[in-house]
Amino acid sequence: MDFMTTETVNESRPxxxxxxxxxxxxxxxxxxxxxxxxxxETTAIPKIxxxxxxxxxxxxxxxxxxFGILAFLVFLIGGAADLWGRKIGILILLILMGGSALxxxxxxxxxxxxxxxxxAMVILGTNVNLWTIxxxxxxxxxxxxxxxxxxxxxxxxxxxxxxxxxxxDGIGWQWMYGLMGAFGLLLIVGWIFMKETKxxxxxxxEFKVKKQRIKxxxxxxxxxxxxxxxxxxxxxIYLCWNIAFRMATSTIASFYVNIQGFTPERFETILIFGGAxxxxxxxxxxxxxxxxxxxxxxxxxxxxxxxxxxxLSLHGHYVFMVFTYFFMACFLGFLLVYIPEMFSTExxxxxxxxxxxxSRIGYVVxxxxxxxxxxxxxxxxxxxxxxxxxxxxxxxxISLIVIKYEPKGKTLEKIQExxx
Numbered sequence: 001m002d003f004m005t006t007e008t009v010n011e012s013r014p015x016x017x018x019x020x021x022x023x024x025x026x027x028x029x030x031x032x033x034x035x036x037x038x039x040x041e042t043t044a045i046p047k048i049x050x051x052x053x054x055x056x057x058x059x060x061x062x063x064x065x066x067f068g069i070l071a072f073l074v075f076l077i078g079g080a081a082d083l084w085g086r087k088i089g090i091l092i093l094l095i096l097m098g099g100s101a102l103x104x105x106x107x108x109x110x111x112x113x114x115x116x117x118x119x120a121m122v123i124l125g126t127n128v129n130l131w132t133i134x135x136x137x138x139x140x141x142x143x144x145x146x147x148x149x150x151x152x153x154x155x156x157x158x159x160x161x162x163x164x165x166x167x168x169d170g171i172g173w174q175w176m177y178g179l180m181g182a183f184g185l186l187l188i189v190g191w192i193f194m195k196e197t198k199x200x201x202x203x204x205x206e207f208k209v210k211k212q213r214i215k216x217x218x219x220x221x222x223x224x225x226x227x228x229x230x231x232x233x234x235x236x237i238y239l240c241w242n243i244a245f246r247m248a249t250s251t252i253a254s255f256y257v258n259i260q261g262f263t264p265e266r267f268e269t270i271l272i273f274g275g276a277x278x279x280x281x282x283x284x285x286x287x288x289x290x291x292x293x294x295x296x297x298x299x300x301x302x303x304x305x306x307x308x309x310x311x312l313s314l315h316g317h318y319v320f321m322v323f324t325y326f327f328m329a330c331f332l333g334f335l336l337v338y339i340p341e342m343f344s345t346e347x348x349x350x351x352x353x354x355x356x357x358x359s360r361i362g363y364v365v366x367x368x369x370x371x372x373x374x375x376x377x378x379x380x381x382x383x384x385x386x387x388x389x390x391x392x393x394x395x396x397x398i399s400l401i402v403i404k405y406e407p408k409g410k411t412l413e414k415i416q417e418x419x420x
Contacts, residue, residue, distance in 0.1 A: 015138050019195070023138060024151050026190050027131040030094065031155025033184040037101055038126045040160040040176050042249050042271065043264075046257070047173040052112045057254055061371035064250065067120040068363030077128050078353020082346065085196050086134045089349060094191065097125035098184025105178010115174075122177065123363055127242075128356065129336055133348055136340040137197040141411045142290070148337045149286025156282050156329060158275020165268050199345045199412070222347060226419070231351055233403055234339050235358025237396040241331050242362025244305065244393040247370045247385060248328075252321065255382050260316060270318045274325035281329030286337075288330075293408045294338050295400070301331035302396050309390025313383045331393070341407045344416045 015023070049060050077096070081089025100121035108115040132148055139147040159180075167176050223231075256262040256270070288297045304327035311320035343351040373385045407415045 015195075015198075020138065020147070022193065023134060024147050025154065026187075026194065027135055028151040028154025029187055029190070030090065030131045030184075031151055032157055032159070033094075033097055033180055033187070034126050034128070034131070035155045036160050036180050037097060037122050037177065039158075039249060039275075040164055040180070042160065042253050043164045043268065044168075044173055044176050045250060046253055046264075047168055047176075048115070051109065051173060052115075055112065057251075057377070058371050058374055061250055061367040061374070063116060064119075065364045065367035065371065067116050068123055068360070068367065070120040071123045071360040071363040072357055073124060074128055074360055075350065075353040075357045077125075077130060078349040078351075078356070081130055081133065081349035081353075086130075086137070086200055086349070087191070087194050087196050089130050090134070090194065091188065091191055093125060093128055093130050094184055094188055097122065098181045098187070100125060101177040101181025101184065103178075103181070105175045105181060108177065109172060109174040127359075129352070130349070132336045133340050133352065134194070134197050136337070137199040137345065137348070137412070141409055141414075144341070145289040145294075145337050145408075146286050149282050149289070149333055152333050152336055153279055153282040153286075156275065156278040158272055158278070161268060161271040161275045165264065202345075220350070223351070227343065227347060227351060229402070230342050231354045232358065233399050234335075234342065235355035237399055238335055238339070238355060238359030239362050240392050240396045241328070241335065242359045243366040243369070244309070244389040245328060245332075246362055246366030247389045247392075248309075248324065250367055251370055251374065251382070251385065254377065255316075256318070256321075258377055259379050259382055270321065273318075273322050277322045277326035278329035281326040282333050284326075285330040285333035289334065289337060289408065293406045294334065294341075295404070295406055297330070297334045298338070299397065299400075301327055301334050302394055305331055306390045306394035309386050309393060313386035313390065316379075316382075328393075338407070341412065341415055342405075342419070345412070 045057070045060060049055060049057055055063070077089060077092060080092055100118050104115060104118045104122070108118055131151065135147050135151055136144060160176075164176050167173075167179060253264075253267055253271075256267045257264060262270070285297050285301065288300060305324065308320055308323040308327050311317075312324055339352050339355055340348055369388065370385060373388065374381050405415075405419050410418070
């Protein structure tokens with residue numbers, strides 16, 4: 001099937017409005033599980049350190065980095081979505097995230113190493129962002145960024161700030177993970193109604209006509225030098241975001257409680273404002289991407305995040321924490337839309353996951369950098385920590401030397417034709 005035929009099939013028979021509402025809502029709920037399990041550690045880490053007793057914050061950050069090595073296996077999830085379909089990939093993701101988090105609730109409190117094993121599996125399942133691919137492939141070009149941002153917005157509902165302390169006080173910190181894990185597994189009921197994306201199905205039919213059996217190795221062999229360049233550059237941008245993100249979320253609660261003198265209850269209130277800022281960030285970046293373009297959105301996010309970290313380091317006022325959450329959400333919203341757009345259908349899941357694999361270096365490097373800087377918790381070491389995080393958030397701007405393509409308002413097929 002040639003380019004024009006493929007584009008016509010995919011664009012002339014879009015999914016119904018009712019199905020798109022379901023798809024965006026369902027993917028948004030998956031994003032909610034993902035985001036919650038990523039950010040609940042903001043308030044959970046102090047409780048974990050206190051529960052096990054034998055380890056301090058610096059030690060936890062060290063082992064967090066070491067166990068983060070497991071996150072490099074994320075490319076297997078994206079590869080499964082290319083080999084067996086987006087629907088099977090989503091099922092694997094729900095089982096991995098939900099099952100691991102539920103096991104933390106059941107047995108994670110018994111032993112630190114048992115907790116770290118299941119925590120590492122949760123890390124592997126979170127921030128895979130596989131939910132972005134069905135939305136990207138099923139949305140009309142002019143609503144692709146908006147639909148993606150809407151699902152992202154649903155995922156940013158700050159449940160981690162609203163219910164985290166309540167759960168910990170009521171049934172134990174381990175169920176801060178366990179209850180969301182159970183909810184993730186419950187979403188499998190909604191998964192039953194998901195349809196395979198038209199683009200993936202069309203691609204699979206083309207291979208059937210050619211009597212070829214798709215294997216992971218064959219997908220990798222299809223990668224061009226341009227594909228590999230995009231994987232490395234986009235993965236490096238995501239890596240910088242991940243390092244800065246991990247450095248902040250693992251330490252921000254201790255900074256405000258131990259250095260700024262906030263009570264845990266006061267910090268939780270501020271965290272709610274931070275969570276609200278992420279929602280505003282997701283909505284804002286979707287509008288910016290659709291109206292002004294992806295590149296403008298990229299610059300806005302990176303520079304804004306860097307300045308927010310700088311304000312946090314030099315002043316410490318919680319308004320800078322709120323701004324940091326806003327701009328880091330903008331940054332991630334840009335990445336979630338832009339990365340899947342840049343690869344063809346047969347490679348999209350694998351290429352996105354390979355970029356994500358590079359970013360997963362941040363799961364190791366981020367906590368280790370934080371551990372090294374916070375050899376002792378003082379106002380000065382936290383100042384250094386946030387300055388370093390801000391500098392790392394600004395580094396991706398250099399990639400504009402390589403990435404200048406603007407896909408705003410174009411079909412996925414048209415994008416591939418133009419960037420070859």
